[in-house]
Amino acid sequence: MNTTPRVSLHLVRGFWVAARHLSFTRAAAELFVTQSAVSREIKKLEEQLGQPLFHRVNRTLQLTQAGEELYRAVDEALALIDAATDRLAGVERSLTVTTTIPLASLWLVPRLPRFTQRQPAIDVRIVASNDVLDLVQAHMDIAIRYASPGGAAPPGRPLVGYSTFPVCTPALMRDPARPLRTFADLAQHVLLEFETTVHGRPWYDWEQWFSAVKVAKFKPAGRQRFSHYDQVVEAAMAGSGVAIGKRPHLNSKLQAGTLCAPFGTHGVASLGSFHVVVAPSATGRGAVGDAFVAWLRSEVRRDERAMAKKRD
Known part of the structure; x- marks a missing residue:
């Protein structure tokens, strides 16, 4: 067995940091070197491997397929090393993560098996709450928090954009009696809404969406309102009507074809973004917190690739 590495481990470490941040600037800051x-x-490293690992898309840094493959391999190897050293040092390997109820139930929880497969030694506790919890007082390690457009951004770093658009079943979209080709066709359908019990009105209703995409208000065929967003999603999947879909929440259902966006990108209204906030409790156990944040970012990239492929 050849024990001599094919490439420099120093170069691999630099690649891993750059891939984790998707930024040479932030990688340089972490490594205490210059961006150049x-x-x-x-x-x-690319010359040694004979293929590119990064490429730029709309001024943002992205991993190539080879880069993704190498990043996963390096990340898993480092996770094994971290797990071994933490066990030897007696470091606790558990995380408590909080986010909104819809994002937890529709996006985060269904993906957790992939994190467990990647990091089997880390125990995860999910606390779903629409309240902004004090991470220290509530003993939380990581939060995924909403940042409204134009509002004060929470601490931490952006994770993924947040947008809304109409969704329904493919069968409803193709209904020959009531096809959904233009915004005006929505008048022939039942509109499904998420209505909060705290304020007694929808948190983000159809009227707000009409205003965002500059559509004149109209009287729909009917309305159904629900106190939980997952109920709205279930009603939409049952073919009850057209709902206001959210991304990233419904990415997996859009990818699977369970739901579709009849107006594509024309019906999208931006609502800001979600940020990842890491509490001091997780910062003190860097490898554990870093592993979860790195996995979150890999899931976002996974979604972006899948949605791009579906559009193609």
């Missing part, structure tokens, strides 16, 4: 030094190391 990171760029040179990545170029050298």
